[in-house]
Amino acid sequence: MKTRYDLIVVGGGVLGTFHAYHALKKGLKVAVIEKDKMPKSATIQNFGQVVPSGMDSKWQAYGRESLLIYKEIQSQFDISIRQNGSVYLASNDEEVQLIEELAEINKGNDYQSNLLTKEECLSKYQGLRSDYVKAGLFFPDEVTVEPRTMIYRLQEYMQQFLGLELITNTAIVNCENTDAGVTVESAANETFLAKKVIICNGSEFKTLYPDLFFKSDIEVSKLQMLQTKPQANYKLDSSILTGLSIRRYEAFYECPSFKAIKSKEDADSLEKKWGVHILFKQAMDGSVILGDSHQYATAANSDDLGFNLDMDIDNFMIQEAKKIIDLPTYEIQNRWFGTYSQCKTKDVFEHTVGDNIHIITGIGGKGMTGSAGFSKENITKIFNV
Template structure:
C-alpha cells in the first residue's frame, strides 16, 4: 500500500477497471477499492457481447476504440477475447430493409459490415430456421468475451504487468476532498489518499452520496438471462442478434425507415411490456446463453423490481428462441438476472463532487462494449492530458 496514489477508483467493475487501466498506461499510481470479494454486478451478469454495431454514432466510436483495446490486451494476455463477429438476423422484409439501411450508414462511418443473404445465413449458422431468417448483417471485427472470467483475468494482467493495487473486501464509507488530496475512509478504519478519485459503482455512489443519488435521473434495468446445458457437437459462432434486437438497438434509430416501422408495432405486446429481444451466444463450455428482457425502476425505487425471476418471461424467451434456431437441446442449466443503471436524459451519469472526486456511473447496457474507449476519453479529460 502506497502513502498516496495519483488515482483511487471505487468499484472494480468494467467501467472502473478501464479507468484504472488508462491511468496506469499514463504512468500513474492507481488503487481500486472494491467492497466485495469479487465483482458481482452487471460486469459479470451479461452476455459478453462487444457490439459497437448496436450503438449510436458517438458510442460506436467509443466501442470501436474498445475493440482495439481488447484486442491489444488479448495479444499480450488471455482475457477470453474471441474475434468471431456479430450478426443481426432479419425475420421479415421490414427488418431486412433496416439492416440494408444500417449497412449504408456503416459505409459512411467506415465501419466494416456485410449484408448476408438468407442462404448465406443458413449456411453459416447451424440450426438457423429457414422459416425465420430473411437475411443478415455481419460485423466481422466484433468480439465476444466470457464475462465470468474476463474481469478477473484483466485484473490479473493489470496487477502483474501495470502495477495496479487492487483491494477487495474494502468498503468505502466516507470520502473527503481536502483540495491537495482526497481521502477514502473504509469500514475497517483504513484511509487511502490520492490526488483524485473516481466512483464507478452505483451502489457505492448510493451509500456515499445518497442525496445526489436520489435526486439523479438514474433508472435501473433488470435483465433476465438463461443458459442451456452444453450443446453436443454443435458450434454457434459469435454474437447472434435477431429481429427484435434490430427493432430495439440505438444504431437502427438512424435508419430512415425506423420510425415508420416502429409505429406499426403493437404497444401492448408481451415483448414490449418486458423489453424482450432474443440474443444467442455460445460459451466456451458449449452451452448457449440466451435472453434477454428489460424491466425498469427509478434508482431510488430499485427494490420494486424484486429479486425473483419472472418465469413467464423465461418461458416466452425460450419459445421465441426455438422459432429462430433449432439447438440440439433447450434444457436449461441456469437462470439469473442482472441489473444495470442508466440515465433517462443522458447517455451516462457524470457528476463532480468538489474538485477532485468524480462520480461516473449509469453506463447502462453499453458497459462491456463502451467502457474501454470511454474511460480513455475520461481520464484524458480529468487529468487534462
C-alpha cells in the first residue's frame, strides 16, 4: 500500500516549506518532495533580510505574521534568526521626507518604527559616512536569516517535531487529479497519493504544465550579490537599507511625495539600468553581504539573462557602497547571483488545476519575508480549516 498524504508540496523552498509547516500545524499528514538533494535555488541565494517595512500594507501584514512565526520557531530550535532590526538611511532631503511619511503611515498600521537623527545614525552604525547620511528610520522588530542555513534547519525542525516527511532527489514528472484526490509520479516511476497537491517550484511547474507556464505573466529576476572577507574588529548592527532602497521598495509607493520624487530621477542612470539598490548585512562569520541588482526577462526568455556575473554591476555596487560605509575591508571572498520568479500583474501566481492541484509560485522578492504569513492564510483557504 502506498502512503496517502493529506498534502504533498512539490518544491522545498521557503514558500513550499511554510505551506507544509502550516498544514502540519493543523494536524495534517504532509510530505515535501524536492527535486534536488536539498533546496538550492532562490531560497538560499537571497539576501537574508525579513523586512515587512519594505512592503505595501497588504504584504506588510503577511510579513509581520512571518516575524511572529520565525521568532516562535527560533525560541524552540535555532534556524539562524537574529532580531537586530532594519534601518533605512536617507541620503538627501527627498529621502528624509519619504522616511518621515512612512513613519506616519506605520503609526496608522501600529507597526513600530523610530526616526533617527543624523547623529544617532552615525553613533549607531560603525563606519557610516557623515557625508552620506541625513537621517534614518529604524524598525526594531525585524530580523535577519542566514539563507544557506535557515531552510535546512527549518526542515530539520519540522521533521523532528511536526512529523514532516521530506523526500529529496525526486523530480515530479506527472500530476493528475483522480476521484480519490491526486496521483503524483516521479521520474523514477514512484507513485505518491494525496488529497491535495501544492506546486511551489517554478521548474516543476514548467515541466508539468508547460502551456500554462509559458502563457503566464511570470518573469524572472536575476540578482547579483557579494560577500566581503570577515571584517576585523567591526560590528554592523541591523540590516542596512539605503537611499536607493527608499526609492525602490513598495512601502514607499504609499507615501504622498513618492510619485513626485520618482519623476525627478535620471531614467538613464546606472542604478536604473541595472536595478541596483545598496544593502548591507553582516553575516555570522563577520563578513558583510552587499547587494543587489535586478535584471528581468520573461519566463520564456529567462536564459537571456545569462549564466555569468556581470563584473561591471559588481564594481558599481562596490563603488556605491564605499560612498555609504567605510568598512575595514572591501576585499570580496564570494560573488554569486540568485534568480527568482514574480508576476508582472499579481502579487503571486496562483492557479488551480481541477479541484485539488494548486500551483502557487512567483512570489518574487517577497519570499523570505512574506511566505510564512501568506502560507498560513493560504492553507486555511485551501483546506477550509
